[in-house]
Amino acid sequence: MSGDGFHVHGPHDHAVEHAAHGGDSFSNNIAVMTAILATVGALFGYLGGATQNEAAMFKNNAAIDKTEAANAWNYYQAKSNKQNLAELAMVLPGVDPTKYKADMARYETEKGTIKKKAEKFEAASDEWNHRSDAAMHAHHQWALATTAEQIAISLAAITLLTRKKWMMAGAYGVAAVGLVLGAFAWLHIDPLGALLGAASVAH
Template sequence: MSGDHFHVHGPHDHAVEHAGHGGDNFSSQIAVMTAILATVGALFSYEGGATQNDAMLHKNQAAILKTEAANQWAYYQSKGNKQNLAELGSALSVEDKRPKFEADAARYKAEKEEIKKKADELEARVKEEDELSEQAMHVHHRWAQAMTAIQIAISLAAITLLTRKKWLQYGAWGTAAFGSALAALALAHI
């Protein structure tokens, strides 16, 4: 500054002085918006992966239980065959041998009831695990839909930055809001 209060700015001084005032605020807003959307998208992606893993674990457990139930039914059938042979032995045997065959037949019949009960319980658990798997896959699909909407919103934000069209920014926010609504449905297991 001179003594006559006359001040001359160089180009650099002018740029530094006005850097915080009237800079490219629009670009900054879009950059922050994109960063927020990317963070939200990462969270949605994580939740989608977690629910997909849950679905696979439940489906795997259902398969294991189904095998156990099939084994129980095979065991039940073998006891039935033994019961039938014991009943046949009772019918074809002489009077003094009949009580042993009848006792064996009664024992096999009682054992079959326990085996049937266990097999039925296993099948009920298979059904529960399958239902849990289906529910988890439904929630996974919601998370995937939410993530897709966020990715579209990020793309719209990039196009907004290139075209500098404010209405595209609103479109990006609207798409992000739609994705957030889908995420809320996923959180609510709807």
């Protein structure tokens, strides 16, 4: 604790502090690696949060368009009911069928316009849902990439304490996996989906 308040340190903070006092190349390498991984992890975390917010916004837009589509279909049904009543009235005795025939034609035209509007809103809702699913998938990829970088930072901290070079190699390996996952998220690539698709083609 300092005069300014409490300071909470993560494993990478401790690693950098130890490395700064170590004065040897091994410790310096760990310090540089940890600082880079912390920066990359923070960037991945930000992008993951941004895609999650996008997914929520897209899902909200999908719900709005779905409601508009439902309202349009209800209006369409109301016009259909009026058209049916006009058709029924045409066969009643003592009425002018010409008048109701014109009403039927008008309702049919109005129904066509309403149907197109409803279908437009439904298509827009489906598109928003698709974009939401894609954004959420990207969020999960960013989350995995961030987790990998955090694990690599923890391994780097342990490496500094144990001074085991093979563990440092493990930290580099996990960090590389995180970078690959981040690249997949950035490029909107689904490696699992691609593998499953290739397997289905092969069979």
